[in-house]
Amino acid sequence: MLRACAIRYGTSWDKCLPYAEFSYNNGYQATRRNRRLKLCTARGEKRGIWDDIIRDAERQLRIVRENLRVARSGREVMPMDLSFKVDDHVYLKVSPMRGIRRFNMKGKLAPRYIGPFKIPEKKGKVAYRPELPPGLSCVHDVFHVSQLKKCLRVPEEQAPLEGLEVREDRLTREHPVKILDTSERNTRNKKIKMCRVRWSHHTKREATWEREDE
Template structure:
């Protein structure tokens, strides 16, 4: 193993001059040995710096600096942890984001305080910027679950208003009737 490989591998200089040179290579003595060694160490350092800067540029392409202002609407990211119930949500199909919530004020360079409803009173009000996602669109167009009349099993009652169309499909041995109905719940009318 050469001195350059030794220093690159272990991060410190080799203490013994044995094994610095390849077989058949003429041995160097005195200042020539030190000069060649320092030259190889310099080359290795330059290559490591180049590799580091390339990796940093790749990482910086995905990084984006987020800044919010007071009054902006943001979603709050929920960290899924096995066996831990946070924000009254649990299970495989639990949402990844809650909200939208309004930003109350900026705390420090990368932290924001949110206006959170009283249901989540046990949660700290200050969150890191990485836990927030900007709400794009009009949050007023989002229908609140409370107004839909949702039950505990996440179902709601629909009322049929009018029969729009009827069809009878013939299979080999039987006939199947299908009906298109206009249904209405508390807020929305839809065709099903």
């Protein structure tokens, strides 16, 4: 094709390259039964592959923004939707603390509730003052609504507080009661002895594996 163009126009072959390219791209391809330019560009025009990538990225960004908006709206509205009346009974949310080494460790601080306690007074729109027993006199007696849980049981069925140590920051101190089982875990350099410990105020099913040296 390039030789035919050079002979037809009577010039050098390098100047005939644009003609040969145009003829090849727009000529009918017998094997493909269509023009090469249309097969490569879908409509005979130049189109970048970045258009589809950009559209897909924008669609994903819209989905992420919508999910964030829904999550933020739910987080802001949820505490305001929860409310209690005077003389209602609620549970107080506390966090268990298993020794000083586990202070502020999320893996060992599962939320728990104590009570129920009667609400004789409401402070503002989202704060309440429940009746706390003398054993919790060290705890500030005004709580946000997010720290309370509505009691659906009979108020007389109050959980005993004997042996439950509650600090000023509403952390309950827990102690190991019994070692249920032992095992060894092999690492690359040494062996670690593990103990399955049952903690105070927990059942046997809630026992956790702890290192013996801790």
